[in-house]
Amino acid sequence: MGILEVKGVNKRFGGLQALGDVNLSVAENTVHAIIGPNGAGKSTLLNVLVGKLIPDSGSVMFDGQSVLGRKPHEINQMGISRVFQTPEIFADLSVMENVMIPCFARRDGAFRMHAIGSVRNEGDIIAQAEAILADVNMLAKRDMLASALSRGDKRRLEMAMCLVQEPKLLLLDEPTAGMARADTNNTIDLLKEIKEKRDITMCIIEHDMHVVFSLAERITVLAQGTPLVEETPENIKGHPKVREAYLGEAQV
Amino acid sequence: MLGLNSRDFKLLMIVIFMTLAAPILLNPFPVDSALGESFNAGYPALMQRFVIFGLLAVGFNILFGLTGYLSFGHAAFLGVGSYAAVWMFKLLSYNIIPAMLASVIVAALFAVVIGYVCLRRSGIYFSILTLAFAQMSYALAYSVLSPITNGETGLQVYADDPQVLMSAGDPVVPHLFGWEMNSSVTWNVGGWQFVFQNGYYLAAICMIIGFYISIRIFRSPFGLMLRAIKSNQTRMSYTGMNTKPYMLAAFVISGMYAGVAGGLMSAMDPLTGAERMFWTASGEIVVMAILGGVGTLIGPVLGAGIIKYLENIISKINSDILHNWFAFMPDWMDNLLVNILYPFVGKGWHLTLGVLFMVVVIFLPGGLVQGGQKLGALFSRKSKSSDSDATTAGTANTNTPAE
DSSP: OOSEEEEEEEEEETTEEEEEEEEEEEOTTOEEEEEOSTTSSHHHHHHHHTTSSOOSEEEEEETTEEOTTOOHHHHHHHTEEEEOSSOOOOTTSBHHHHHHHHHHHHHHOSOOOOOSSOGGGOHHHHHHHHHHHHHTTOGGGTTSBGGGSOHHHHHHHHHHHHHTTOOSEEEEESTTTTOOHHHHHHHHHHHHHHHHHSOOEEEEEOSOHHHHHHHOSEEEEEETTEEEEEEOHHHHHHOHHHIIIIITTSOO | OTTOOHHHHHHHHHHHHHHHTHHHHTOOSOTTSHHHHHHOOOSHHHHHHHHHHHHHHHHHHHHHHHHOOOOSOTHHHHHHHHHHHHHHHHHTOSBHHHHHHHHHHHHHHHHHHHHHHHTTSOHHHHHHHHHHHHHHHHHHHHTTTHHHHOGGGOEEOOTTSOOTTOOTTOOSSOEETTEETTOEEEEEETTEEEEEEHHHHHHHHHHHHHHHHHHHHHHSHHHHHHHHHHHOHHHHHHTTOOHHHHHHHHHHHHHHHHHHHHHHHHHHSSEEOGGGGSHHHHHHHHHHHHHHOTTSSSHHHHHHHHHHHHHHHHHHOOHHHHHHHTTTSOHHHHHHHHHHHGGGSGGGHHHHHHHHHHHHHHHOTTHHHHHHHHHHHHHHHHHOGGGHHHHHHHHHHTTOTTO
16 A cells, blocks of 8 residues: 555546546655656646646545545645755745745644734744755755756755655655756666655656656556556566657657 | 844834934024924924824735735724724714724734635736825725714714713813823923824834834745745745735735724824825825835835925925025026926925935835935945945845845
């Protein structure tokens, strides 16, 4: 029984069957990649997992509880954090403030009226935020405005914001999309480092085979909204069905 | 001090000094001089407007400055607060304590209802919804609700009103336990005349308290959450924060500020009408905040003060005064200048305001506060070039609690 269990999920947009009978099981403390050609339904699946879309049928269980019908912030409070394809950060706030907000979310829950005390006096929050910035090598940039960061640093910052919540499951939506090779390798190293340091389950949606084969322990291949195979990376490479549906168009 | 960092404390002290010394600072010219007639602004009725509109703008800034949600119906809360206060005068007594409490509570309840509905939408739709609500309140106050609002006549206290807490010998004007709002002490020094009015000082103290609370809110975790909502709502909800209650809380706090301002207006003059809720009144609040500097602490107060000052000073100027100013010039030049300037003064003062507003929005998107910071940066660069970094950091600082 995995930490995330998706069973028989269907989602239809008008005449398009975006997800057809998707079953997926992500085991705890593994890195699970979901790959597939464009339009395979990867992003739709991710949006179902975070509560942005509600499937027409099927069930999504996380840690023994259903996530269906819950709002994104409730799902996050259950322990699922999401990294977006283009980093979603608080561009008008400082780097430090960016990481302090998830610390508050973790300590105080979805809402707490905390209007008189000063942020400066929140010692434990500041300590947590500084620790995570040190972890991702961004402590020196703590007072910079997040919008002034480089693209790679924005990605790091978003990662830090997710990690500081100590999620049980980290969802990554094409974390290296549009990156140069050097940045891609940095991101791979960062993710490997994260995996070594903490008990965390990761679910990566990715186009770049280099990233997938460097990180994933299990791989699910989606095509036309339906999972074709679920296998280890070694077995995926040679899998005839996969070659046909996907790898045929990309050289590995 | 007072839970503030040294920078904010200094700002608070400046505001306290300016408001308490306003009767002196705003009367720099002898009372009988030509300059005094034109430019002195230290008379109670005008100073009351400075601080009451300042309070209103400070509260508006908690909503618009922190969350970026532009309410175009804030005057509704002002009007509701005024009505609540006058009703307390009519039912209980002229003591302003129950009146002020009533205006805050009624405005808060009103804000909960309006906020709950309007916050279902964001951006321009939110603004339109608030505008619609305010205009509905205005229309209702004039028509269906006349038994409560006294329609076009305006709500006021009549001799046959119950005033159940009133005993013989109590003042028949608004008062704070006998301390009458409209009585004042006049101080004549040479040609100068300074008027210290009770009502002004009550309103000033309310404004200072409101300003202090707004600093605390800006620097609090709650304020940080509001700024985060302004910056990226998507990330906010994927960070496990429920944005709705944060927004509603900000809306209600902001509405309560407007309620206090409305209550104070009634305390200064126990007569109120629906025109206080008209959309131009809401628009004026928006202009004040933007002119001064949205999202900065002092900006809205500054904006409110400047607009109310200009309104009074410029609308008093007529062609005779203009001719007086340019009397030293040859006649043709005098006439030319007067002809150019005349549309901008007197009844045309809105034209001046419009030009000023355009100049500020185009050249100083951060409002007059940004202008001040640019000037400050210019001077400190001249005096000490190494300091310029600190001043530019200060630009971000007005709304960053990091320092």
